Amino acid sequence: MPEPFIPYILMHKNIPVAELTLDTASGAIVSIGAVWESAHVPVGIPVRKQTIDRGALNEWWKGRSIPASRFGIQDALTELCIPSTQLLMEKCRGFSLSDQYWICPAGSGLFWEQANFFENPFSKDVGDILFGRGADGGNINLMSPDNTSDGWLKKKWLVLDGKRFLLKGGSGATCQEPYNEVLAGRICGRLGIPHVTYTLMTNPDTEEMGGYPYSMCEDFITPDTELITAWYIMRTEKKPNHVSVHRHYLDCCGKLGVPGIREAVDQMIVLDYLIVNEDRHQNNFGVIRRADTLEYVSAAPIYDSGTSLWFDKPARMIHAGVKAACKPFKGSHEEQIKLVTDFAWLDFSALTGIDEELREIVKGSLFVDETRCSALCKALKGRVRMLEEAALSARHTIFFDSTRSDVMKDFPYSGKELER
Ligand SMILES: Nc1ncnc2c1ncn2[C@@H]1O[C@H](COP(=O)(O)OP(=O)(O)OP(=O)(O)O)[C@@H](O)[C@H]1O
Ligand SMILES: [Mg+2]
Numbered sequence: 001m002p003e004p005f006i007p008y009i010l011m012h013k014n015i016p017v018a019e020l021t022l023d024t025a026s027g028a029i030v031s032i033g034a035v036w037e038s039a040h041v042p043v044g045i046p047v048r049k050q051t052i053d054r055g056a057l058n059e060w061w062k063g064r065s066i067p068a069s070r071f072g073i074q075d076a077l078t079e080l081c082i083p084s085t086q087l088l089m090e091k092c093r094g095f096s097l098s099d100q101y102w103i104c105p106a107g108s109g110l111f112w113e114q115a116n117f118f119e120n121p122f123s124k125d126v127g128d129i130l131f132g133r134g135a136d137g138g139n140i141n142l143m144s145p146d147n148t149s150d151g152w153l154k155k156k157w158l159v160l161d162g163k164r165f166l167l168k169g170g171s172g173a174t175c176q177e178p179y180n181e182v183l184a185g186r187i188c189g190r191l192g193i194p195h196v197t198y199t200l201m202t203n204p205d206t207e208e209m210g211g212y213p214y215s216m217c218e219d220f221i222t223p224d225t226e227l228i229t230a231w232y233i234m235r236t237e238k239k240p241n242h243v244s245v246h247r248h249y250l251d252c253c254g255k256l257g258v259p260g261i262r263e264a265v266d267q268m269i270v271l272d273y274l275i276v277n278e279d280r281h282q283n284n285f286g287v288i289r290r291a292d293t294l295e296y297v298s299a300a301p302i303y304d305s306g307t308s309l310w311f312d313k314p315a316r317m318i319h320a321g322v323k324a325a326c327k328p329f330k331g332s333h334e335e336q337i338k339l340v341t342d343f344a345w346l347d348f349s350a351l352t353g354i355d356e357e358l359r360e361i362v363k364g365s366l367f368v369d370e371t372r373c374s375a376l377c378k379a380l381k382g383r384v385r386m387l388e389e390a391a392l393s394a395r396h397t398i399f400f401d402s403t404r405s406d407v408m409k410d411f412p413y414s415g416k417e418l419e420r
Pocket of ligand 2 (some may be wrong): 150151283284290
């Protein structure tokens with residue numbers, strides 16, 4: 001019989017943060033002992049009188065596992081003979097390629113340098129199983145960052161020329177997400193928005209990819225940095241009822257000292273308006289922090305923009321004005337775009353021909369046919385026009401109503417400058 005509880009130390013690189021024990025049956029944290037470095041407790045987890053809130057830490061720990069909604073996860077768990085994704089995390093000591101937390105078996109003397117996935121090789125077995133290929137041979141090696149990857153789309157981490165890349169699929173009959181990721185990156189590039197570059201991978205010859213499109217992007221986290229998503233940033237302070245989610249996010253980032261956050265949020269809202277992103281939830285954006293010094297570096301570059309461009313609509317329903325879901329600050333893009341504090345950076349001439357660039361990206365696709373491609377290009381052009389109108393009307397609103405304190409707070413321009 002295995003021990004029912006295993007003692008671990010929650011580590012942040014080589015800094016011991018707190019003692020904890022894991023339940024071997026569920027993978028949950030059953031107790032938390034001494035807290036050694038409260039400053040290094042994961043962001044947004046309450047610590048009171050040197051005691052970590054166990055419920056919140058468990059929620060964070062569970063949030064590191066593959067979500068139950070992941071495409072194909074039940075089959076993968078069956079093949080792995082593991083009852084839940086939370087139990088998989090213990091097998092890779094919680095190491096991830098998006099941050100620097102891990103769990104060290106108590107008394108093992110293991111160092112971060114010896115086992116992290118940024119600098120050490122990792123097994124392909126879990127990724128292969130998630131891609132429906134089955135692992136080679138009988139012994140499955142579970143040391144993989146795929147055990148701690150978030151999101152519902154099929155994905156796996158790869159190493160190419162020593163660099164870490166995330167390969168991610170699409171969904172439904174049109175598998176549009178990989179094309180959308182590429183386009184979002186191109187728009188960002190044209191507009192000078194910091195972003196993750198996605199490349200389209202379609203190789204009908206590999207059994208694994210089987211003609212389906214995938215996107216591939218390099219890890220934007222390094223051994224020195226980590227991603228902290230907006231979800232946790234917004235848990236660093238209590239949100240007063242009268243304060244909007246947008247204002248709360250800016251305030252939390254302001255208190256933590258994240259540079260350039262207002263500009264980055266403006267840029268994200270503009271991109272999401274253009275591509276009609278329906279799923280910019282609070283784990284699809286965030287900030288970058290240095291793990292050793294805890295210094296906040298910047299907003300994270302834009303990533304995960306695939307759930308956009310009418311990805312789940314039939315071709316005949318695709319047009320610029322169609323109603324679509326919107327996150328994270330407002331329920332509609334028309335309302336959300338009004339939160340942008342400054343459009344002066346936005347060079348509309350840089351978007352000329354973006355529809356043709358989209359046509360080029362989907363050229364030859366088995367999934368986005370000519371009818372769909374034409375509808376998408378026309379609708380995207382329409383979104384550019386709509387954005388121009390929204391930007392123009394914002395200039396007028398701000399000029400004529402400079403008493404709007406929610407918009408004007410730390411707004412850098414006076415009405416006169418805007419009119420010029
Ligand atoms: N290039 C990257 N570098 C580091 N971490 C990344 C990178 N891309 C994604 N991640 C991490 O992996 C997680 C899952 O990736 P992503 O959000 O792209 O997947 P998804 O399946 O599209 O997610 P969702 O469920 O939000 O649709 C992200 O939330 C982020 O934590
Ligand atoms: Mg995501």
